Amino acid sequence: MLPPYSRRSHSFQPDCHGAHDAPARIHGKIPSALNALYYAQRASAALIISESTEVDPFSAIDVPTRPGLTNDEQEAGWRLVTDAVHAAGGKIYIQLSHMGRTAHPSQLLNGRQPVGPSALAAAGTVYTAKGAEPYAAPRALEIAEIGDIVAEFAEAAARARSAGFDGIEIHGANGYLIDQFLRDGSNVRDDAYGGSVKNRTRFLLEIIEAAKAHWPGNRIGVRLSPTNTYQGMSDSDPVRHFAEIAGLLGPEGLAYLHVVAPPVQPEQYVNVVDSTPAAFHRPLILAGGYKRDDAERALTTGTADLIAFGEAFISNPDLPQRWYQRATLNAADKSTFYTQGAKGYTDYASLELVAD
Numbered sequence: 001m002l003p004p005y006s007r008r009s010h011s012f013q014p015d016c017h018g019a020h021d022a023p024a025r026i027h028g029k030i031p032s033a034l035n036a037l038y039y040a041q042r043a044s045a046a047l048i049i050s051e052s053t054e055v056d057p058f059s060a061i062d063v064p065t066r067p068g069l070t071n072d073e074q075e076a077g078w079r080l081v082t083d084a085v086h087a088a089g090g091k092i093y094i095q096l097s098h099m100g101r102t103a104h105p106s107q108l109l110n111g112r113q114p115v116g117p118s119a120l121a122a123a124g125t126v127y128t129a130k131g132a133e134p135y136a137a138p139r140a141l142e143i144a145e146i147g148d149i150v151a152e153f154a155e156a157a158a159r160a161r162s163a164g165f166d167g168i169e170i171h172g173a174n175g176y177l178i179d180q181f182l183r184d185g186s187n188v189r190d191d192a193y194g195g196s197v198k199n200r201t202r203f204l205l206e207i208i209e210a211a212k213a214h215w216p217g218n219r220i221g222v223r224l225s226p227t228n229t230y231q232g233m234s235d236s237d238p239v240r241h242f243a244e245i246a247g248l249l250g251p252e253g254l255a256y257l258h259v260v261a262p263p264v265q266p267e268q269y270v271n272v273v274d275s276t277p278a279a280f281h282r283p284l285i286l287a288g289g290y291k292r293d294d295a296e297r298a299l300t301t302g303t304a305d306l307i308a309f310g311e312a313f314i315s316n317p318d319l320p321q322r323w324y325q326r327a328t329l330n331a332a333d334k335s336t337f338y339t340q341g342a343k344g345y346t347d348y349a350s351l352e353l354v355a356d
């Protein structure tokens with residue numbers, strides 16, 4: 001029997017790119033009043049899905065900008081956020097995530113080796129304190145360790161409930177651990193967690209089942225990115241595999257499936273959503289570079305039930321109102337993404353409200 005996963009292998013990769021003297025947005029992985037303000041400013045969204053939040057209590061120890069939900073202090077920090085969003089009339093789900101092989105040893109406790117479904121390093125480089133470095137080769141998780149990580153997701157799901165969230169989103173996208181299990185470019189296991197699509201989806205399904213101890217299925221969303229190559233991801237047959245994964249998720253009665261599927265795919269990518277059979281899981285949220293018109297088209301043609309927006313909502317706290325009025329949008333300042341303090345975070349202007 002292996003010692004618990006969380007005491008022997010830690011994975012973390014910050015997505016921050018520097019720190020300023022301004023107050024931290026996330027200090028000690030604990031959300032602050034500034035985070036509460038940021039989210040509350042965006043409460044006019046139909047649903048806010050939070051930033052990716054760590055479920056592993058031993059990862060990201062010294063990284064100030066990545067939140068966790070693994071202890072009482074973090075839970076109390078998130079309570080500030082949920083209270084502020086609810087007071088402003090909004091709804092918020094928290095996105096729960098594990099970094100898996102995308103962690104770099106320099107960011108892990110005691111320089112440990114990252115973990116993944118298989119001992120396959122991601123192609124490309126990862127941002128570290130020393131700049132860009134190649135991804136490290138991960139250690140393939142033992143079966144018992146997989147159960148430990150499922151338990152970590154369940155613990156975070158329980159804390160999400162106590163912290164006052166309206167639901168959770170399980171982060172199965174963008175090259176993190178669940179995505180690494182789902183896609184055959186990163187999962188070459190020959191046990192119950194590899195090989196067939198059903199086996200590769202087992203980890204995700206176990207996390208959903210464990211989360212259901214704390215949430216009804218219709219308060220649990222899942223995010224997937226079947227064609228995204230971010231963080232060295234690949235799959236041999238994304239359309240077929242994605243359709244099968246969506247089929248396996250169908251009986252789970254989820255709140256939604258959230259798919260990164262840009263309205264305009266680069267030529268080399270297939271459009272998984274267009275190519276997926278009618279049995280595809282609903283409600284469906286699509287995301288990835290949607291503008292107002294793309295979004296309206298996807299909604300009116302029935303391709304999607306909801307559209308999620310990233311950058312436009314960062315720089316336009318009142319995005320629905322702006323689109324309703326067909327007002328000009330604030331441009332996002334990419335140089336302030338992942339930095340600290342209020343600049344480029346809570347200082348984007350809303351429209352002046354005009355009385356009728």
Ligand SMILES: Cc1cc2nc3c(=O)[nH]c(=O)nc-3n(C[C@H](O)[C@H](O)[C@H](O)COP(=O)(O)O)c2cc1C
Binds near residue numbers: 095287289
């Ligand atoms: C600053 C920033 C942070 C992001 N953080 C996350 C994240 O934590 N989890 C996630 O699934 N996607 C994250 N994304 C990706 C967005 O959810 C979205 O998929 C992407 O930005 C494309 O959509 P957009 O063109 O509407 O921005 C982030 C994007 C940006 C710009």
